[in-house]
Amino acid sequence: MSTAGDARVRRLAPESVDLTEFASLLTSELEHEYLLLLVPYGLEAHAPSLAAGRLIRSRLAATAAGLLSDRLIRRCAALEMMHTSTLIHDDILDRGTVRRGLPTLWKAVGRERALLIGNLVAARALAIAQADSAEAANVFLETWQRVNVAQLREVNERGRVKDRAAHVGISIGKASAAMELGLVIGCMSSPGWPVDLTHLREAVREFGLGFQFADDVEDVRAWLGASGPRRSKEAEFDIDLGNLTLPVTILAESAGVRVEPAGRRSVQVLRALSLDDWEPCLQATFRIALDHLDRARWHLDRAEEFSGDLELARRVIEWADEMIESVRRKGLDMTLSELPRVVR
Structure with missing residues (x-):
């Protein structure tokens, strides 16, 4: 062949x-x-x-x-x-x-x-x-x-x-x-190239954002629970360097916490906050992630109509649907009710 x-x-x-x-x-x-x-x-x-x-x-x-x-x-x-x-x-x-x-x-x-x-x-x-x-x-x-x-x-x-x-x-x-x-x-x-990539690119861009923000929630969750050494270290290094991911930013704004770059004090202050402080911020971040996934799905529906290659669009939609569902499942797995048993 x-x-x-x-x-x-x-x-x-x-x-x-x-x-x-x-x-x-x-x-x-x-x-x-x-x-x-x-x-x-x-x-x-x-x-x-x-x-x-x-x-x-x-x-x-x-x-x-x-x-x-x-x-x-x-x-x-x-x-x-x-x-x-x-x-x-x-x-x-x-x-x-x-x-x-x-x-x-x-x-x-x-x-x-x-x-x-x-x-x-x-x-x-x-x-x-x-x-x-x-x-x-x-x-x-x-x-x-x-x-x-x-x-x-x-x-x-x-x-x-x-x-x-x-x-x-x-x-x-x-x-x-x-x-x-x-x-x-x-x-x-x-085989169908060139095609109109407008909606396909927008869909993939929105998926990338949703994937990233859901990942940020997982990193902080691992750090709070002292589980998952790789993710825990990533979250701590980001805070220590002053690379404020979205859930940390939402918390800093809502709790009035000043996060300083290259300062261990920021790590200590954020770790000392209660689960009640963190929970709404993590939930809010994941809702933002889901919002971007919904936008991705909207663009995928438009791509099926306007891309000019129906087979190609449907292949990408199939891939995207599987990936979007995997991110949504992260939200189900990240049940915050489990955190009190492990949070330090």
Whole structure:
């Protein structure tokens, strides 16, 4: 089932996309790329950890494409490498110590090496995109700029209590940009390209926001309950650095708490607050997350009508519905009634 010019192409119905096979092919490609980058510096032992991950953005790309091909695998390798480079730099800036269940790269090799490896990984991602096409190179460069602008904005605003609009602005760059890139390269790899991406991009952007804000609630919940060491540390580091996530901002405003950057006092003050102080803030944040998921679903309904490719739109809708439901289930799992038994 191959075509001339591409030895591995398979047309797939929306319900039969083999994401397991896709993930295996992509992971192998990523491990190969990381080995090529790291072997010259004696750092090849870190290739598997860099290639690990849930591949959420690439799974979206494969679903949108509706097929598996060498070109899609290469595009998704570039996507995952760009995303990983931002995580490497994010961990350095935020002093993150655990990523994907392992020590972060800077903890393993030092800040200087990790910074430079992150740059090399990003450069390789952009090189792959450039070799693909000018169109691909442009969408990758746009994403790279959006992510870095959002990261710089977050650093500049450390210690400030931001309003919801500011949180949305930063999260659109940090959380949604790479998700949108997955959508775009998937659509570019589909037989029906070009299509109208207006509503599909808006849907994925809103989903990224809902996913991020629900994740912020989980981080704080783990910190309050002293459970989930990785999440607990992430929440504490954010507060200590003055990176105020949305639930912390809502609490700071409602309780009149002053959160100071790089100050252990802020961590101590927030941990000392009662569950009664935290509960409405966590609930409010999750309601905001659900609001963004509802907006995502509205845009998906419009996309089915206006995208110009009904099959592609329905494939993306199927993916999005599963992801939206997974976030909604987080809300059911995060029953705050359980917290009094574990809160310190």
